[in-house]
Structure formats: structure tokens, C-alpha cells
Amino acid sequence: MERLKAYKFRLYPNEEQELFFAKSFGCVRKVYNLMLNDRIIGYEETKNDSSKKRIFPTPAKYKKEFPYLKEVDSLALANAQRNLDKAYKNFFRDKSIGFPRFKSKKNPVQSYTTNNQNGTVALLNNKFIKVPKLKSLIRIKLHRQPKGMIKSATISRHSSGKYYISLLCKEEIIELPKVNSAIGIDLGITDFAILSNGQKIDNNKFTSKMAKKLKREQRKLSRRALLAKQKSINLYDARNYQKQKRKVARLHEKVVNQRTDFLNKLSTAIIKNHDIICIEDLNTKGMLRNPKLAKSISDVSWSSFVTKLQYKADWYGREIIKIDKWFPSSQICSECGHKDGKKSLKIREWACPICHTCHDRDINASINILTEGLRIKSLS
Numbered sequence: 607m608e609r610l611k612a613y614k615f616r617l618y619p620n621e622e623q624e625l626f627f628a629k630s631f632g633c634v635r636k637v638y639n640l641m642l643n644d645r646i647i648g649y650e651e652t653k654n655d656s657s658k659k660r661i662f663p664t665p666a667k668y669k670k671e672f673p674y675l676k677e678v679d680s681l682a683l684a685n686a687q688r689n690l691d692k693a694y695k696n697f698f699r700d701k702s703i704g705f706p707r708f709k710s711k712k713n714p715v716q717s718y719t720t721n722n723q724n725g726t727v728a729l730l731n732n733k734f735i736k737v738p739k740l741k742s743l744i745r746i747k748l749h750r751q752p753k754g755m756i757k758s759a760t761i762s763r764h765s766s767g768k769y770y771i772s773l774l775c776k777e778e779i780i781e782l783p784k785v786n787s788a789i790g791i792d793l794g795i796t797d798f799a800i801l802s803n804g805q806k807i808d809n810n811k812f813t814s815k816m817a818k819k820l821k822r823e824q825r826k827l828s829r830r831a832l833l834a835k836q837k838s839i840n841l842y843d844a845r846n847y848q849k850q851k852r853k854v855a856r857l858h859e860k861v862v863n864q865r866t867d868f869l870n871k872l873s874t875a876i877i878k879n880h881d882i883i884c885i886e887d888l889n890t891k892g893m894l895r896n897p898k899l900a901k902s903i904s905d906v907s908w909s910s911f912v913t914k915l916q917y918k919a920d921w922y923g924r925e926i927i928k929i930d931k932w933f934p935s936s937q938i939c940s941e942c943g944h945k946d947g948k949k950s951l952k953i954r955e956w957a958c959p960i961c962h963t964c965h966d967r968d969i970n971a972s973i974n975i976l977t978e979g980l981r982i983k984s985l986s
């Protein structure tokens with residue numbers, strides 16, 4: 607089986623390269639917005655999926671009007687068109703996601719995507735990378751070796767001022783050998799995840815400390831914004847505000863990177879060690895749980911964790927079984943099956959009145975999730 611995998615690395619462009627990137631981001635944005643504008647006009651005329659009836663101009667058309675577009679990688683412009691096509695089609699499939707929006711210079715991440723055509727994107731000596739249209743080599747920090755063939759590369763600049771390149775590589779993968787193990791996972795708040803084998807995966811280490819710090823710095827940022835306002839200074843000119851803004855952006859990036867790293871390692875370990883993984887269907891779980899508890903962070907992490915589990919399961923020939931969100935995983939005694947009724951979140955341990963087993967609330971829930979998952983599997 608083939609899989610596509612993205613590898614993300616830091617780039618250290620020199621001044622000339624930074625200029626080239628800035629120009630590329632700007633041109634991609636320009637083409638995207640021009641095309642979007644044409645689409646909006648088309649949409650207003652027909653109120654329909656006009657992409658089927660109208661032929662929209664390609665980036666080539668705009669090059670006549672805006673000759674500076676020729677100075678950047680034409681594949682980047684073509685990809686901008688593809689992205690817009692995709693966003694446009696998605697909109698007609700599901701209007702609730704909203705009409706594609708204009709790209710702004712103010713977006714915290716600026717990026718463009720190009721493709722590898724016979725080595726136009728290539729690593730050199732593991733220290734440099736080349737990309738189309740740029741003559742000089744860009745310094746790259748290769749903290750791991752990408753496997754497979756590079757298909758495309760996305761270059762981005764974050765508001766922290768850091769540059770990254772994400773290489774999408776096509777790789778042959780071999781399914782993992784069966785290990786004859788199934789596991790149930792309960793996603794929690796105090797602990798990130800609780801496994802039916804009794805293992806609890808701590809949440810605090812990677813989020814709460816950093817999240818607290820981030821919150822503190824964000825408060826400082828709003829204070830500085832207020833201060834600038836009181837002095838009638840434009841935020842763009844408020845040096846202390848801008849300095850703090852970069853600090854918050856760097857911190858935020860760090861939190862996101864740490865979380866991604868944690869979720870990658872955890873999902874890989876689970877997929878490696880188990881053939882069948884049973885997990886609650888997440889859709890509205892966040893809302894069912896206590897909304898006051900560190901909600902946004904856990905929500906994002908949970909859904910991203912389940913996504914990672916799902917695609918890794920597909921790669922390695924594992925099976926994910928999703929349990930109905932209404933399944934009362936914390937009400938059932940995993941030992942005798944007695945249904946003991948609803949329990950408030952405060953109750954962390956309880957004893958079954960029938961078989962007298964003492965339960966840790968979350969471990970018991972994850973065992974029930976496993977049992978239910980295996981039951982569902984036996985029916986199919």
C-alpha cells in the first residue's frame with residue numbers, strides 16, 4: 607500500500623530568499639483572491655454551482671494583467687487555483703461551511719504549495735533544499751529523514767517569523783503483523799486517555815503548564831492593546847504590543863507543536879500494539895461533558911487524536927471500532943454487566959452493588975467500550 611506522509615522542517619532563508627517567499631505568498635494570495643472574485647460574480651449571477659456552466663479564467667489570464675505574477679513559481683499559482691476549486695466544490699456540497707473567503711495579508715500563516723517535477727524539489731546533503739524558480743539553496747534543519755518520493759512542498763511563514771517547509775512524500779508501506787490484541791480507549795479530561803488495560807495517559811504534562819503560560823501572555827497582550835488605545839497609538843506602531851504579539855505567537859506555536867508530537871507518539875504506540883481499537887464516537891462528546899473544563903484544548907486534541915488513529919489504522923491494517931456516543935460506558939459494571947445508573951463527574955470510584963467489584967470510573971468505562979466494540983464487531 608502507498609501512503610502520503612507530510613514531514614515538516616524549519617527553513618532558514620536568507621534575505622533574498624525571504625523576499626522571494628514574500629513575493630510568492632503575495633502572488634498566490636493575489637491570484638486566489640482574483641479568482642474568488644470572479645467566482646463570486648458568477649455565483650451572484652446564477653446563485654448556482656456556476657463552475658459547471660462557466661469557464662473561469664486560469665492564472666495565465668491574470669499574468670497578462672499583472673505581469674509580476676510571472677516572477678513566481680507558476681505551480682504555486684496553479685495550486686492556488688486547485689485550492690480554490692476544492693473550497694468552492696466543498697461549499698456546494700455543504701453550504702454550512704460557508705463560501706470561500708478572501709485570503710488576507712494579516713493571516714497568521716502565509717504559505718504556498720509547489721510540486722516536485724523530476725527533482726525540482728530536492729534535498730542536498732541533508733542541509734539544503736531547492737525549490738522551483740529560486741536559484742539559491744535554502745538552509746533546512748532536517749531533524750528526521752523523510753522517506754519516499756517528494757510529491758509536493760508547502761512553504762509557510764508563521765506570525766512568529768519562523769519559516770517551515772512541509773514535504774508531502776509518497777511511500778510504500780507494509781501492514782504491521784497481527785499482535786492479537788484489542789483495546790478500549792476512554793477519552794478523559796484529567797487524564798488525556800484511559801486504556802482498558804489500566805493504563806492512564808496523563809494530560810497535564812503537555813498542556814496545562816504551557817496553556818497557563820500562554821493565557822498569562824495573552825492577557826498581557828490585551829493589556830498592551832488597551833494601553834496603546836488609551837494613548838491613541840495605532841497597534842501597528844505600538845512596539846511593546848508588537849513585541850508581545852510575537853511572543854504569544856511563538857508560545858502558541860510551541861504548544862501546538864508539543865501537542866502534535868504527543869498525539870503522534872501516542873497514536874503510533876496504540877496502533878503498533880493493538881489490532882482492534884475501540885473508541886467512543888466523538889462528534890458531540892465535548893458538549894456532553896462538562897463544558898467548563900479546559901474544553902477547547904481537549905476538544906481539539908481528541909478529534910485530532912482520533913483522526914490520527916484512523917489514518918494510521920488504515921495504513922497499517924488495524925481496525926477502529928467507534929461506539930455510539932449514547933452508550934453508557936460509565937454506568938455499567940464491567941465485571942458483571944449490572945447497569946448502575948448515571949454518575950456525576952465527581953464520582954471517580956464506585957463499587958458495584960451486585961458483584962462488589964471496586965471500579966475506577968475511567969478504567970471501567972474503557973473496558974466497557976472495549977466489550978461493546980467487540981460485540982459490534984461480532985455482529986458484522
Ligand SMILES: [Zn+2]
Nearest residue numbers: 939942958961
Ligand atoms: Zn458488578
